[in-house]
Amino acid sequence: MSLSSRVRTWWRAVIRGADVDAQVDEELRFHIESYAEDLMRGGTPREEAIRRARAELGNFAARKEDCRAAWGTRWLDELRADLRYALRMLVRSPGFALVAVGSLALGIGANTAMFSVVQGIILAPLPFPNADRLVFLWQNRPGVPQLDPSYPNFEDWERTSRSFDRMSAVVFHNFDLTAPGRAEHLLGMRASSSFLATLGVTPAIGRNIARTEDQPNASSVVLISDRLWKESFAADRHVAGRSLILDGKSFTVIGVLPAGFHFLADADVITPLRPNMPAIYAERSVNSLAVLARLKSGITIGHAEAEINTIQQNLDLLYPDANRGTGITVTSLMQQIVGDVRGTVLLLFGAVSLVLLITCANLANLLLARSTARAAEFGIRTALGASRGRIVRQLMTESVVLSLAGGALGVALAGLGLRVLLAALPQSLPRSENIGLHLEVLLFTAAASIAVGIIFGLAPALQSARPDVQGALQQVSRGTIGGRHAILGRLVAMQFALTLVLMTGAGLLLRSIRNLWDVNPGFDMQHLISFQVGLSPSLTRTPAETRIGYQQLLARIRQVPGVESADLTNIVPLSGADNGGPFWIGTASPASLPEAPHALYFWTGPDYLKTMRIPLLQGRFFTPDDQLGSAKVVVIDSVLAQTFFPGENPVGRTLTVGHWGAARIVGVVGHVRHWGLDDPGTYNPRQIYIPVYELPDAMVNDFFRTLKLLVRTTLPVGEVMPAIRNVVYESSPDQPVYAVSTMDEVATESMASRKPPIVLLGAFATLALLLASVGIYGVVSYSVTRRTQEIGIRMALGADRARVSRMIVGQGVRMAGAGLGIGILAATTLVRLLPSFSRLLYGVGQRDPLTLFGVSASLVLVALVACYVPARRAASVDPMRALRHE
């Protein structure tokens, strides 16, 4: 036997079925005619000869089918017949088909949309060759799991470690571009020369940063993005050698990054790190940059971490004041990018699979109910000789046709849903640009649809195909409440249980968000705008000029109508920005900087406190006289005061800020919830305010570019901001105004990690509620139809209409009620077992009675409403007609 001939003939029979038919036809005709001729030669009359020839060959059509079947197409022909039959059955009961396909489309659509999120964020590989070998190296110390490494430590690691193919350092630094073209604020990076090679990326045009260009005093070169190349250089193929003015300094373009290059952000410019590095980065105790490395092939993260920690222990011994107590953590790039989001996405995928289960329960219910109605049909088919297997296959074909139709419609719904979803997702969600209905997603949907059709079609099909020929033909089962009702009831209970779980989740999150908005952040969030201005290079040639430039800019902004007050700060509360370091009381420096207490440093102007409306508790805040040359002063927050000066007055005492110097404490202000409204106060809760005009000259030009302007207004933002822009552009047109956001927006973004769960859980809970109410409605009205006769008897025996409707409603509510009990148990258990969910809660208990009660009550209400229509139908049964119905 030969496989190729089998495949060839099968394929011909499938694809060119008509040709094969014609061929068999011709052969058989030839046979009949030849045989008839032979018979005629033997003396048989023509008519008789043809008749006999035909008769001996047998049924012509059946022979043709046998021949085709010999080529292995029987199952295909049967499938075709089953499909035709299934479609005819569905067209004949459009109501059933509509509810089934509609339910499936919602369930599968929601799952498709959610799977595309899982695929885009978690499953899709990063766009770098062998991306699984890319890792970040972080320093840590007790209580602080992730600290930026210092540049000197990076140099030592790079030189001595053996676990990595390449290691590189990178710092995000945004630049103000002033030429060519319009002034623009650009996202950018300063990176060591090995950065692109570590990623495995080569420039599309030109070349990479050379090692000699990553030296202190090397000439200024830059790599630009595809976007910048197109917009600022009109896609000039010979762009290498042209120049760019960044932060007032001229840079020579050496290359263009590939289109779509994205590393954590969409950087437009990359400059070498070393020549552009702030002087303070040379300090071993300054946590300043990110270290990216490529593991050698075959080296695990564990191995690399062990090796690099051994190296670091030696460095700790060599430089105890800067390093003691420092450990190194190696994290994969993927883990770093996806992080906590992974847990949330998987949680939501779990939630949406509950929606699919509810959908499937609807499908199973519908099929079960229908199989009862079709019992006579199957009885007849069995009586006519159809095997049980054939009937099961027929029914499975029907359910798979339903689920595939649902899946196809679901993909369309998912397409719409994704568009809404992506608009609702926060900007900060990593990798959301990867989300879409890709091939993998469509394959998942197809597989899920077929699986749903098979799994949830199988039980009803097996039940229908029970060899109960006689019973089915006689239809004796009418009016009895058999095992099927118990199954239907249980499925409805399960639907209500799952819906309750989803609604409870959404409810708890909603209550958390409400609670968060009620939190007092320690400042007044209303009427507050934050933005940045890139001051013109002509105004920032020297540190002294820079300071004056910003003071004059502020003076102008304060004149704008509607502006109440305005000042500078390096970090905006709730924005997630981090800028901290060691401090100590008195002047004696500690043995090791990493082991000294740490605080957040707020470098601000004198009007910052007034602008933020942070309460002054003791002493004073800064004045315009607190500037370089005058005595160093600081202001501390209430947490630092209570921790380090319990029961004492800190005003007048001395506090030393690491890398800056000893200063006199002149005031105490209220604590600000910097890390978020839900900040539990465990990470870096102490806050120190330092006058921004006391910043040493060496740091001014780089640091002032990163300062934010905070403006308190009396008018709406939309009215004030254009005027502020005008003032900035009037003083010099080459000054970009960017990163404009209201403090409300900053606060909202600080809760961004809760937004997808709330939006999606809310949507899933709504879907679940809809599907469950369709489910209970279907089952109760089906049961009313089945019990018409029983109801007739009851009424004939004296039951009044109210009693009958109570009975029907009672039946439905009992089913739902059973589900609620299980649901409450499941919900409270799940919340406890899922830390990725419970960490999103704020100010609300895991088994919050108000939420549980509210959700249960609304579900009972839904059950009542869904049962009302069938109950009314039951109550309007005419006893005489119902009895005659038999």
Added chain:
Amino acid sequence: MGENAPVDLLQGTLDMLVLKAVSLGPLHGYGVLLRIQQISQNRLEIQQGSLYPALYRLEHEGWIAGEWGQSENNRRARFYRLTAAGERRLEAEAKKWNEFAGVIGSILGTAPEQL
């Protein structure tokens, strides 16, 4: 393939006879029928209805190959010839059949004194 044993046996036999018939030279379907009758001197009655499904099955297995050609009365007819795989198959079938016939023959020919 079949529902019960006798059909199976018959089918297997028919396959072998068809293979033998076309091994003597390419034949169309009707010709196969005639040749089997001729060789068997009309002692074997072939069910005409089962001949064509058998031809298609053998072609599906790759043991015979069909091609359109001219019949003796100048009509278009599909001629079947034995393939290399079919030749091996016929040999194996014939060997099996002969062994089987030998065993059955020796059983049937056993006399009481031989036991």
